[in-house]
Amino acid sequence: MEEKQQPAFERGTDGPKVIVVGVDGSDSSWRAAAYAAGLARRQGAKLALVHIQPVLPAGAAMGAPVVDATHEVAEELMAEIRRSTERLQGLYHMRWEFHTLRGDPYSGMVQMADELRADAVVVGASESAGHRIMGSVAVRLVKAGRWPVTVVP
Numbered sequence: 591m592e593e594k595q596q597p598a599f600e601r602g603t604d605g606p607k608v609i610v611v612g613v614d615g616s617d618s619s620w621r622a623a624a625y626a627a628g629l630a631r632r633q634g635a636k637l638a639l640v641h642i643q644p645v646l647p648a649g650a651a652m653g654a655p656v657v658d659a660t661h662e663v664a665e666e667l668m669a670e671i672r673r674s675t676e677r678l679q680g681l682y683h684m685r686w687e688f689h690t691l692r693g694d695p696y697s698g699m700v701q702m703a704d705e706l707r708a709d710a711v712v713v714g715a716s717e718s719a720g721h722r723i724m725g726s727v728a729v730r731l732v733k734a735g736r737w738p739v740t741v742v743p
Contacts, residue, residue: 612695618743640698640702714743716728
């Protein structure tokens with residue numbers, strides 16, 4: 591009996607099947623999530639909302655309130671996503687999931703996009719002045735050249 595080989599994974603050849611979007615609670619990340627949700631709905635793709643909890647410098651991480659605050663942000667994001675989903679229930683059908691992990695936002699987005707075999711990545715434009723030193727997450731993702739990246743203002 592001849593064994594059939596599975597076709598190799600091809601990223602984005604028939605349109606996106608998995609869209610990864612970064613959410614951090616900023617206005618631009620909510621706009622990115624809304625854009626990605628519309629794209630996922632129209633394409634019949636799965637939407638993966640990703641929140642990266644920042645790892646704080648050792649001195650700042652000494653206090654529990656700081657750690658609790660990062661968990662609280664993730665919980666608030668999840669609650670808002672659920673509320674939005676419930677409001678749209680019955681109007682639109684969309685597959686989605688929420689992921690949260692700790693680390694550097696760029697590395698976390700790369701890790702999740704790779705793990706989920708993303709066909710597209712959507713992020714909000716940086717609202718931080720600090721990105722001028724390190725480079726914004728969006729620019730770094732584009733430079734990685736591994737997925738189509740949409741930056742939502």
